[in-house]
Amino acid sequence: MSALSAPLAGGLRSLLPGRSAARAESVSSSLSAPVRTLTPPAQLSDLELLDGCLAGSRLMQKYLYERFAGRMMAVCLRYAQTTFEAEDVLQEGFLTVFKNLGSFRRECPLEFWIRRIMVNAALRQHRRNAPLVAVSDGGDYPEDLAGEEFTLSNYNFEELLGLIQDLAPRYQMVFNLFAIEGYGHKEIGELLGISEGTSKSQYSRARAILKSKIERLDAHRSHGFRS
Numbered sequence: 001m002s003a004l005s006a007p008l009a010g011g012l013r014s015l016l017p018g019r020s021a022a023r024a025e026s027v028s029s030s031l032s033a034p035v036r037t038l039t040p041p042a043q044l045s046d047l048e049l050l051d052g053c054l055a056g057s058r059l060m061q062k063y064l065y066e067r068f069a070g071r072m073m074a075v076c077l078r079y080a081q082t083t084f085e086a087e088d089v090l091q092e093g094f095l096t097v098f099k100n101l102g103s104f105r106r107e108c109p110l111e112f113w114i115r116r117i118m119v120n121a122a123l124r125q126h127r128r129n130a131p132l133v134a135v136s137d138g139g140d141y142p143e144d145l146a147g148e149e150f151t152l153s154n155y156n157f158e159e160l161l162g163l164i165q166d167l168a169p170r171y172q173m174v175f176n177l178f179a180i181e182g183y184g185h186k187e188i189g190e191l192l193g194i195s196e197g198t199s200k201s202q203y204s205r206a207r208a209i210l211k212s213k214i215e216r217l218d219a220h221r222s223h224g225f226r227s
Helices: 008-015 046-054 058-079 083-099 110-132 157-165 169-180 185-192 196-226
Strands: none
Touching: 046 058, 046 110, 058 083, 058 110, 058 157, 058 169, 083 110, 110 169, 110 185, 157 169, 157 196, 169 185, 169 196, 185 196
């Protein structure tokens, strides 16, 4: 394993208090002496952080992790059923990031590259969990929303997260990949091992479920305002 993975042990322990460090401690700790910098981390560009990491600087690795960990945790939470599961995806994703920094071609923003790694880690978690998850969503919803649109912009992160995490895992994955990550249905089908038509159908179903949940949330809000 690349020496770039070493600082993840301490970084993840600080982000996930109380979690077992056994998995993180399995990462190699062999690194060259840290490179000191007088530049505040907020003033360093992503590529400066990247170059520092590739030079073996533990400090730069720590800065890079701290810059992206919060944003990537938000990504992981959208794909997970629980915070515990999201934390596992985040850890696996950052281990992959630090192991493969040398392969980053700088053809896209570093955050975009890291985000894709997190999504792939979430997909692997989904495949591992798929045989253990019930397929029923327990609701009665219209099969299609052809021509109907709804917006999620009026809701805060916690509300949106709750709505998305309540989806059955197969709907959750397709909705995230299509509506948020921008994958096409053919690509989603290849990623999830389903047909393009099934991806379209599950996305339509996910939208119908979310629309129904949003209508109930709006009704609850309106009732609260009238009380």
